[in-house]
Amino acid sequence: MSMQPREPGKIPAETVRVARAAFPKGSLAIRVRDELGVLFTDKQFVGLFAARGKPAWSPGRLAMVLVLQFVEGLTDRQAAEAVRARIDWKYALALELTDPGFDFSVLSEFRDRLVSADGGWAVLDGILAAAREKRLLRGGGKARTDSTHVLSSARELNWLERVGESLRAALNAVARAEPEWVGAHALPEWFTHYASRIEDSRFPKAQARRVEVGRRIGADGMRLLRMVWTDGAPPALRVLPEADFLRQLWVQSFHLVDGEVERRDPKDRPPGAKRLVTPYDIEARGSVKRDTFRDGFKVHLTETCEPETVHLVTDVTTTAATVPDDRMAAVVHSRLAERDLLPGEHWVDTGYANAGALAAARRDHQVALHGPLKSVTVPHARGEATHGQDAFTIDWDNQHVTCPNGVTSTQWHQRRSEYGLPVIRVRFSQATCRTCPQLRGCVNSPKAERREINLRPRDEYEALQQARKLQETDEWKARYKIRAGVEGTISQAVQACGLRRSRYRGLAKTSLQHQLTGAAINLIRIDAWLTDKPRARTRTSPLAALRPAA
Numbered sequence: 001m002s003m004q005p006r007e008p009g010k011i012p013a014e015t016v017r018v019a020r021a022a023f024p025k026g027s028l029a030i031r032v033r034d035e036l037g038v039l040f041t042d043k044q045f046v047g048l049f050a051a052r053g054k055p056a057w058s059p060g061r062l063a064m065v066l067v068l069q070f071v072e073g074l075t076d077r078q079a080a081e082a083v084r085a086r087i088d089w090k091y092a093l094a095l096e097l098t099d100p101g102f103d104f105s106v107l108s109e110f111r112d113r114l115v116s117a118d119g120g121w122a123v124l125d126g127i128l129a130a131a132r133e134k135r136l137l138r139g140g141g142k143a144r145t146d147s148t149h150v151l152s153s154a155r156e157l158n159w160l161e162r163v164g165e166s167l168r169a170a171l172n173a174v175a176r177a178e179p180e181w182v183g184a185h186a187l188p189e190w191f192t193h194y195a196s197r198i199e200d201s202r203f204p205k206a207q208a209r210r211v212e213v214g215r216r217i218g219a220d221g222m223r224l225l226r227m228v229w230t231d232g233a234p235p236a237l238r239v240l241p242e243a244d245f246l247r248q249l250w251v252q253s254f255h256l257v258d259g260e261v262e263r264r265d266p267k268d269r270p271p272g273a274k275r276l277v278t279p280y281d282i283e284a285r286g287s288v289k290r291d292t293f294r295d296g297f298k299v300h301l302t303e304t305c306e307p308e309t310v311h312l313v314t315d316v317t318t319t320a321a322t323v324p325d326d327r328m329a330a331v332v333h334s335r336l337a338e339r340d341l342l343p344g345e346h347w348v349d350t351g352y353a354n355a356g357a358l359a360a361a362r363r364d365h366q367v368a369l370h371g372p373l374k375s376v377t378v379p380h381a382r383g384e385a386t387h388g389q390d391a392f393t394i395d396w397d398n399q400h401v402t403c404p405n406g407v408t409s410t411q412w413h414q415r416r417s418e419y420g421l422p423v424i425r426v427r428f429s430q431a432t433c434r435t436c437p438q439l440r441g442c443v444n445s446p447k448a449e450r451r452e453i454n455l456r457p458r459d460e461y462e463a464l465q466q467a468r469k470l471q472e473t474d475e476w477k478a479r480y481k482i483r484a485g486v487e488g489t490i491s492q493a494v495q496a497c498g499l500r501r502s503r504y505r506g507l508a509k510t511s512l513q514h515q516l517t518g519a520a521i522n523l524i525r526i527d528a529w530l531t532d533k534p535r536a537r538t539r540t541s542p543l544a545a546l547r548p549a550a
Helices: 013-022 028-036 042-048 059-072 076-085 087-093 105-116 120-133 159-177 179-185 188-194 207-228 235-239 241-253 325-338 355-365 430-434 458-471 474-497 507-530
Strands: 142-151 254-257 260-263 285-289 292-304 313-320 345-347 368-370 393-395 400-402 411-416 422-427 452-455
Touching (some): 013 087, 028 120, 042 059, 042 105, 042 120, 059 076, 059 087, 059 120, 059 474, 076 087, 076 105, 105 120, 120 313, 142 474, 159 188, 159 241, 207 254, 207 260, 235 241, 241 254, 292 325, 292 507, 313 507, 345 474, 355 368, 368 474, 474 507
Antiparallel strands (some): 254 260, 292 313
16 A cells, blocks of 8 residues: 655534534543644654555554544444544544545554554654643653553463464464365374364363373374474475474473373473463463463553643553563663653662662663662571671772671672673682681581672662662652552553453564553543543542551
C-alpha cells in the first residue's frame, strides 16, 4: 500500500453540527479533539508505507483509532464499526458523516507496520507532546515506576501438553508444506495421537502411565526430527519455525539414555530465561513470584506524580518475564532522557533499588533514585562472620582496608563478580590473620585462614551508604508514600485496558499493546483533568476502617 501525506483538515461543518446536538455535554473523543487538537499526522508515519501502490487510509487517523480502541477496550471489529457509526469518533477523526470507514483488518495491518518500525513510541509521544503544549507535562519533577506480570495470549500448558502440542504443531506445519512426503513417512499411530488438539486427550492420572506417555511423545518427536534432518528430506522443512521450535524444545526436555528417549532431570534443564513454554508464543517465558507461576512477559510503567498536576504515563517498557527489575532503572532513564522527560526524583520499590542503579542514575542522568534497599542481615544471626563490612574502615585513595583490630589489608584487586559486575576484592595477610585471636569470629569458613572482602566500586558504595542513612529518617519514609500511587495506575491499566493479558503473540506486538495502553490511560486522565473529575480515593474495607490506631 502507498500513502501520500495530507495535512489534517478541519472538521466538516455538518459533523460539528450533529455532534454538538447529539453530545451537548461532549464526550471524551470530542473534548480531546477540542482541547488537544490533532494528535497524529500522516507525516509521522510516512516511513511505514511505500511511495507507490494502493492508497492507504490515513495513518494519522488510524493511530487515533487505535488509542480510542484501547480507551474503550474494543475489538478490531468494534473499533471499525465505531468509526463507521459513532458521531463523536467521526468528530475526533474529522470525517464526514457519510464516511464508510474501513475494513477491520486494516487495524491489524497498521499494527504490523508500527511493530516493524517500533512505531508505538510515536503514538505515546504524540499525546505527551500535546500535553506538553498545554503545559500539562514538563521535565524534572517527580516520577514513579513499578512492574507487573502480563500473561501470554496462549493458554498455559502443563509439561505433557507442551511437548504434545509442540509435536502436533510441527506435524501440521510439515504436512502443510509437504503433504505427500508426510503421508509416505508418518507412522499410523501419529494420526491417532496428534490429529486433534492435545488438550482434547485424556492423559492418565497415574504417574507411571503419565511417564510412559511422555516417553512416547519424546520418541515420536525424536523420530520426526531425524526424518526432517535426513539428507533425503525436503530442505524447506528444516526452516519451518515449528520444526525449529520442536528441535529446541526437545533439546531442553529430553536426552538419550542407553539409546532410549528419557525426560531430563530438573537440574539438567536450561534456566528460565531460555526455557520454552508454548509453541504458540515462542518469546513467552515462565516466571515465579513467591508461590505463583506465570507464562508471559513483564511490563514497567512510569508516570509523573506531581501533587497538583495530571499524572501521565511517560514510559512503558515491556520485557521477557524473567528479566529482573534491578536492571531496568537505567533502561527507563535512558529512554526518558532521549525524550526530554527525565524526572528530578524517581520513586521505585525494592526490586529496582540497588547500589549500581543509585549511582548510575545520579552519575549519568542527575536523577535521585529513591527506593527501599534490601535489609542487611546481621552476620552472626546466620552463622557468618561476626564482623560485617561496616566494621572495617576503607581508605579509597590509598586502596586498603583496616580491620577492627587495626590490621591493614595487603591486596586490593579489580575483579568481576559472577554476574559480570565490577567488584574490588580485598585480602588480608594470611600470616597476620592466622595468629589473630578473633579469626574464627571474623571469617565464614572454619578452615579459612584470612579475611576477604568484596567491595562495590567507590561511587556505588558511597551511594549505598548515603541512601541507607537517608532511609532511616522519618522524613524520607513520609516522602516515600508517593510511590504507592503507581499501583493504582497498574490497576487502571488492567481493568480499563486489559493490560494483564497480551492481546497478541510475541514480545514486539505485546510491547506495542502496552504503548497503546499508556497512550489510552493518558487520554482518559487528560479528559478527567479537563472535566475536573476527582481522582479515585484508596478504598478501605469497613473492617479495616475500624482498626485501632495503635
